[in-house]
Amino acid sequence: MKFTMHKNEIRNILARVQGLTGRKTNLAITENILIQAQDSGIRMVATDLETGFEGAYAATVESGGTIAINAKKLFEIVRDFPTEEILIDEVENRWIQIGNGKIEYHIVGMNPEDFPETPHLEDVPFFEIDAASFRRMIEKTVIIAGTGDDRRPHINGVFFEDDTESGSRRVKMVTTDGSRLSVVEYPYDESELPFEAGVLIPKKGLQEVLKFLGPEGTVKIGIKESHFVVKREEETITIRLLEGEFPRYQDILVRDASHRITLNRQQFLMMLKRMSILSSENYKGVIFNFGDNTFLVRATNPDLGESREEMAIPFEEETIEAAFNPRYFIETLGVIEDENVVLNIINGERPCMVEGENDTSYLSVIMPMKI
8 A cells, every 4th residue: 555645634533533542442453544545545443432433535546455553653764854745665574664755653553453343334325504503512512521430421422403492493403411402493494303312422422523524514413223413514423322211301491580690701700710619529619699689709728818899780670699609600601602601590509590691502500509
């Protein structure tokens, strides 16, 4: 196998698959990227056994073949290579020469026949979605990270469903860690989705999808044979779905008798960051106090000290006091794009709902802590 490829293109591909090839599995070969050279160009494949990537790219191919080469080392070589064209040549016994005549690397590859099979799904029913919108949906859900030691699928997955109960057609992505919940939706015009929704997609797989979504254009998403599929031009990501049920979450979204408090997003964000300075592993919470036209936030850490900050707000109701983890609010405010945010809060024992003042497609529900 022998081919020449442009440095920038192969570097960008290798950079995006590092999360897959760097993840530990029970097969050492998954640290490699599989490269197949054909007359029309090259095909590159990476997998962590749960999420698979495949892409086809232009290259000048002198002879065909297949290699499996360490993705991290190949990326480091290509990243700092001084010329724009890079020759990759399998010389003998899986030894791979990388260079341009003046610079040469000889890297030993692995047997490509040992590379795990990735799903080849035919006739996937796709739904087209704006790439930037899909990216924002993922960003607003994966801020609630899964935990490696938690075996509950609804903690490590994002629930993807079709919602038509309200009369409008929307796809929703919902995620939780037990202490908070994020719901983000995207409206669509088609009469129905071309596939059955209501599935759990691993968060770590969606985090890899983020690396392939640009700010423009559209992508296709589909579900088939227990896999979630994302396709963009000549690149495809396939994620094996989680098995399990997502808890019924609609009941906690009720806003009856809640107080609606509007705050400047940036001012609120900086206020929380300042109040988080004294936080530690043992003392994570801050106290929110709404009353007498004042919003007061205070933090107390016996090991470090205490702090307080207040801002004037229109609030003449009975005082509400509740403890929250400020990090949850900081992460939520980081993905809301509106200038102002709205807090819907009932009392110190019920969850607080946070959303943009104008864009209500994203809702964050944050449970209070025990004071």
